[in-house]
Amino acid sequence: MSIIDLRSDTVTKPTAAMRQAMAEAEVGDDVYGEDPTVNRLEKLAAEIVGKEAALFVPSGSMGNQLAIMTHCERGEKVVCDSLAHIYQDEMAAASVIAGVQIQPVANLHHCQGIADLMDNLRTDIPYSAPVKLICLENTLNRNGGTVMPPEQMAVVYRLAREGNIKVHLDGARIFNAAVALQREVTEFTCFTDTVMFCLSKGLGAPIGSLLAGPRSFIDKARYYRKLLGGGMRQVGVIAAAGIIALQNYKHLAEDHEKAQYLAKELSSVDGLVIDLAKVQTNMVLVKPEKISLQEFLHRLKAAGVLAGALDQETVRFVTHKDVSMAEIKKAVHIIKEILRK
Ligand code: TLP
DSSP states (O other): OOOEOOOOOGOOOOOHHHHHHHHOOOOOGGGHHHHHHHHHHHHHHHHHHOOOOOEEEEEEHHHHHHHHHHOOOOEEEEEEEETTTHHSSSSTIIIIIIIIIEEEEEEGGOOOOOOOOHHHOOOOTSSSSOOOEEEESSSGGGGSBOOOOOHHHHHHHHHHHHHTTTTEETTHHHHHHHHHHHHOOOHHHHHOEEEEEEESSTOOSOOHHHHHHHHHHHHHHHHHHTTTTOOOTTTTTHHHHHHHHHHOOOTTHHHHOOOOOOHHHHHHHTTTOOOOGGGGSSSSEESSSSSSSHHHHHHHHHTEOOOOSSSSSSSSEEEEETTTHHHHHHHHHHHHHHHOO
């Protein structure tokens, strides 16, 4: 039975062009800064997000954590949306590694949380730790991959500047945001001091993320990367795939079309609740009403469709380059059959 894997865009496999580039990559010891392919990737990455420098890191989580460590001192606060990956899905790493407190703010992503954000930025409370950093996430994974338009990022950035606070963007899927709004990536990243983005999600590279920002910041982050054991050696073999990924990201629009199709089809299915307004990129969140979430996932799997549980009641389908439109249509058929029975 062929499997239609809609658990995440992290399951994408390297393309033939990536594998060829990996096989042919020029390499050197990157801890000495001598891997020419990594150097090329870091330069390209910095350019594409409009920052001075970039650092290749093994994962998005490490990129975010390095950003927090580099921006903050122990005992400081980091404000983010209450759905943010750094708060919900990074193993409390910010407390363990950087020794900071994460302060979640509901609806920060929609700027409705601005009043709360202002409260958190107050400096006149003697018993509250100072806020050093605001982390935005675009697209916002746990909200169904919704996009925060640059204009809203600008509002947060302006507030942050007034409070002498830095802004970091978890841009794991910032290319999805840019493609969805048909804007340049720099139109988003100009409202952040630093940005992390992933090569190994919809862009299809096997491994790796980039952290970008001012050169002095990246130098310090490079030191911390080594401290955490993230210094890599002849890693040009992986960076080569990343370069191909970065040069060809417009195909993400196809993933968004597939998500639109899936969402529209599922919205007419009795027993599934879905908020179509949230389907803006490559994710579709549904709540099964007539069947338990575990039973739904179990039956899907038995029929060859893999999806993930976002929480106790929400199923997440993620479209990506390795699932074709024909397979999405097949998945729709399977889902309808399961709920009809
Ligand atoms: N997201 C994964 C899971 O960890 C939930 C997924 O399947 O979506 N930021 C955001 C917004 C992410 O969605 C992820 C991964 C990361 C950071 C971490 O990236 P990795 O997995 O490379 O550490």
